[in-house]
Amino acid sequence: MDRPLVSIITPMYKVEQVLPSCLDCMLSQTYSPLEVIFVDDCSPDRSSSLVEEYAHRLEERGHLIKLVKHQLNQGVASARNTGLEQATGEYIYYFDADDYLEPNGIELMVARAESSDADIVGCNWQLSYEGTKRKMFQPKVLSGVGAFTKMCEGVLKWNLWLFLVRRSLYEQGEMLRFTPQENMGEDMMIMGKLFLRAERVEMIDEHLYHYTKTNSGSLTANYTDAHWAQVDANLRSLSRCVDRCGTESQKKEIEYLKLNLKLPLLISPCRADYQRWADWFPEANTYIMQNRTLPLRTRLVQLAAKHKLWGLVWLYYHLIMRFLYSLLYK
Structure with a gap:
């Protein structure tokens, strides 16, 4: 039986320095086929050129590559929408260019989604900050209602890169999209609405995603x-x-x-x-x-x-x- 197509969406803006490791991460994924969608949000560097240089290597692994370029910088919310409009996979996964996903990350999440008929599959992650590494855990949930409750209570993180989502959740009824220009908290808004639509939600008790925190100071120091x-x-x-x-x-x-x-x-x-x-x-x-x-x-x-x-x-x-x-x- 053919395996379902997974669409991975990566917005790009000033990510030239970290993009090679991101592309290597895509190459290392044990799952195929992937539809890898890069959205260049009018980045003033060589991000798009790097994607083009890697494209043939990704295609040799059986992946589909899409590079979409905005004519004007619109922000990450619009870049995510552009990627979503281009996606044709059964599952959607958002990946940040400066982080790392274990090679079997997509493989494990798809396997869990298929075996349990889950609409959303999440995982644990590792936080790297100022030379330290901490393993971060998600609570066990089995339903969208339960996930929404845990999210509101403050014990379940809503970052997009923690979840593989069935694309039909975005499309059923009124289409779910990010609000253009509202680029902070956009993942909280979307994941909350997705949880309310989901029937079954599963969590994999493995640290598949590695997130690097770069800003220092108080939690609000960089907020305007x-x-x-x-x-x-x-x-x-x-x-x-x-x-x-x-x-x-x-x-x-x-x-x-x-x-x-x-x-x-x-x-x-x-x-x-x-x-x-x-x-x-x-x-x-x-x-x-x-x-x-x-x-x-x-x-x-x-x-x-x-x-x-x-x-x-x-x-x-x-x-x-x-x-x-x-x-x-x-």
Whole structure:
């Protein structure tokens, strides 16, 4: 029996330095056939040329290669949409050019999807940051409803590169697409909606994806007002979807998600971040103590913020996040 085609979508913008390892990663995949779609978002370097140089080697492995070029830089959300429009595979997988996927990654995810009739298959991953490596784990889930709950509770990560998704989920009913220009939090919005559409979701208990974190400082150090506005827009899009067709339980869970997205603003020494926390989705603060999947200390620091006890929030950041974590993850 012929194996299903898998479409791998990789947006490209200023990735010339890391693209060779990305292309080697595609070459090393044990699964075939792959439809490898590179979307050049008007990158000012040799990214497209490198893809063209590798194309014949990928084709020799039985893969289909598509290189699509934007005439103007549109951002990663539009690049993902372009890739999705070009995709013809039964399954969709998004891959970031600066990361690494184990050679049997696609093979294992497709095998699980086919054997369990899953709409979405996820995996664990390894985080590399400032010379350290940590193994990160996803919780076990069996349904889209369960995955959505775990995502909102803050124990399941929604990064696109963690999931192989049946393409029909994007196309059924109203087509799911990323919102152009809303380039932060776009994966949260899409994966939340995909989970709500999925019947069966499976997790592979292996660390198949290797993610390299490059920015340092506080969790919000590299966020601008525009970034927060994009996260806000994507969260509101998901929230409207839940309001329209979700259950009462899911409407409560989306409030947990709002709190989790606000939380990095408290992992900061900056009073401006604290004020943004206070102003953003204040209606969610009612639910602070109800999400019992979060550690008590996390709920307590949010409770302190709700009551504007900013000195306690500042102390938490310096004692727990900077001092204790620096010892644990040295």
